[in-house]
Amino acid sequence: MTRSFIQLWTRAEFEVWKSAPNSPLIYAASNQFKQRGITKGDQLFIVACFADALHLMGCLKVEIGTLNAVEAKNLLPKDAHTWAKDYVFHDRSLNTRMRFDLHVSVSVLTSFRFADGTNPKFKGDGFEFKPDPQTFRGVRELSSNTAINLAKLLGGKESPKNEVTPVESEKIRALSIRQPYAERILRGDKKIEYRTWPTTHRGKIYIYAAKTPVQLPGHEDPLDPLKLPRGVLVGTVEIVDCKKGEKYFEWALRNPVRFDPPRTFNAFPQAGYFYPFGKP
Template structure:
């Protein structure tokens, strides 16, 4: 699987892009793309920071990595050239919610260093390899979550959960791609080995552990395009009955969160409270 990296654009780079009038990424310059192991097919997520906030400009899918000439007046040592067909348009106004920023994880397991007013920009300096979970969250924000499954019917209502206090709700852990199929209204029954007396709206936590490969193939979904390790929505548990090989939990009215939420608590195999304090 290709790797994913973050790159922090400086004020100079941001202004140069805005002045260019471009809307699609063609390249990005730096000093350590090759040293960090960036290769064709990898993803580069362009970030910028300021006044305690972080913006996700978009994604470059790398076509090739080039060494800059020694006489290049820019002073950069190397550059990535974008595959324009696979890269996203640039959006300098895509502001990341603070909770999502705090939940970003790099491949080494570290998150951003936080100050009182937001993340320390030094956290994002250089070229940092991104975790698979945070990569999937970024892809969701960039709108490519459904790119590989256009034939799957969407739920008629996947808006934000109407519950007043989402922080007090319990969550059901479900592996991908099953949780995605629940959110789309395709999967209406959750098969479990034990019964449940829980009724009403619960959160849906997309487990870090993916389901079997044949499940992704059957749903025409790719693992890298789905969020894992985050609360992604909610659903009503409306019943439970005995099935042929266990119990069938009936589900209704799925609703997708507009932004996935990283839980504060340690996820459990079935039920847990991701945000409740104490």
């Protein structure tokens, strides 16, 4: 099974490669490839994080690896510095050129997940979404959905598994959730939705950000709900379980996906579930 990883390069490395004309993607070096179990058939997304943006430079399809410095010597360019313990080599038949103009979009950043289910850290509040370079340090394995989203940014033909097709959209219900809690769900911070009533629904729903915001006493949120989108569909999430808590029913949520931009609809929104594109 193909596994996907991400490696953070420094700004200096970004600038060096950018200064080289038609920079080909040939190899990558690290002290962690062998430790992570990277092997032939895996893919490695190369990024740099600076100026409050995550720069996506390319995707290395591992054809040869992981090799140590001695094994890799004859495959490396003559001017390459053999500073690392591990090396992997790109499938040269793909003739991949490095990218230096591509920023990872907000929609991909906010649905970004590593293989262990954690998400990147951000600096700032609201819609700044300034990625913290520390969260991408080293070599980390990616979730399959995040890998698909990054490949799509690079021009791949794949589309995210969670993308809603036109036919499917008519069958999906929306749940009205006030800001800033709708935003917290999309960021992966809020994994439980508390309701006074149970649900038997399992699967994907739209998140409708209600027009009226709320800040519950004792649960103040630094996100300003007045600066967040309201009165629109802001994304989707899956309901995977529902159980009775001490005071409320607890709906377990997973796999949030943001719409960028948010989507509008003609139906009249309800306080609970409703079909934004007409009942199937």
